[in-house]
Amino acid sequence: MFVIDLQLAIYLFILLLLGIIWGVSNFRPGRGGNETAVWQNFPFGVILLSNNNQPKFANKKATQLLQTHTNQLVATPTFQQLVQNLQSGIAAEQFNLHLPTDVTITVWSGLFGKTRLVVLQDHSDQRRREHELQLFWGGISHELRTPLTSILAHAEVARSPDTTDEIQQHSLTIIQQQANRLVKLVQNALTLGRLKATDMMEKTAVNMIIIAEEAIAELILFAESNNVDLSLSCETPIPHALGNHDKLKQVFISLLDNALKYCTSGDSIMVSLSVTADHIQCEVADTGSGIPAAHLARISQQFYRVRRDVAGSGLGLAIVEEIIGQHGGTLTIESESEAQQTGTCIRFTIPQAPLPQRVTS
Secondary structure, X not given: OOOOOHHHXXXXXXXXXXXXXXXXXXXXXXXXXXXXXXXHOOOOEEEEEOOOOOEEEEOHHHHHHOOOOHHHOOOOHHHHHHHHHHHHOOOOOEEEEEOOOOOEEEEEEEEEOOEEEEEEEEOHHHHHHHHHHHHHHHHHHHHHHHHHHHHHHHHHHHHOOOOOXXXXXXXXXXXXXXXXXXXXXXXXXXXXXXXXXXXXXXXXXXXXXXXXXXXXXXXXXXXXHOOOEEEEEXXXXXXXXXXXXXXXXXXXXXXXXXXXXXXXXXXXXXXXXXXXXXXXXXXXXXXXXXXXHHHXXXXXXXXXXXXXXXXXXXXXXXXXXXXXXXXXXXXXXXXXXXXXXXXEEEEEEEXXXXXXXXXXX
């Protein structure tokens, strides 16, 4: 399935108009002028081929996508593959080229008189996201089976006339627990699915101290009720970060919620903010039971859970990692589960917001 985004459709329409107006079929190599300059600045590759498939023109983006130089274009294996596809007549108007570097280029072509117009665009990121979404929904279907099977089984037990009141109440409790798990799983799945479907997250200059304080305020009462100390420590001043307020608050809440699940009475959780050269560094460190070393490498994978006896969907850290990645930040996890001092420290960075430009008279 081929998908053309709006920007590409607009540029293609403009490109076709320019081709007609300027007479693509009469293009002469080396002519220069405004025509060549305009094509050089298009955000996708443009190649003009003669009637024997020799290149008459290739803009910089085309040679960049084909990983070659203009004077070496004809000898490039990818260009030769492109010409072979055009000559074969198979999907001559639209097809994909797969480069050895795991790059997928989508090709559109059309004839203008004796000249063929070829348009190239890198769709590697789009195809990577499509593959990730396929794996994601495959994982969802697998994870839904367990609670649904449990609900159906206990519903049958609860409806049986031979079931005692005690067993019936136990089955109803299990049904409610599994239904709550389903709700959480679906909510997190939708959140992660929306994040993976687009990378156009709106970002502004945000105050990380305020975001951390808001997240702590939502969980402080639960922490106190479980005798877990929850506190914030930060350097001052902290410059603004470039990010999405709501999504970053979601990161803090998710990390704090995870920490609370693995803490017991008397443990503590510390949220720390500091400044590096061009990033804000955030830490959520707890003195809980920690994560065994064997699990650390997979801890942020979708649906991966260290302990099945702790409530969760297995998507919390996957959502955190996706949000941080879309902010251009990094995520690291350190944990100790066997030493005298156990605990987990999750650290992430967010780029600082650019300083406003001063207007000089």
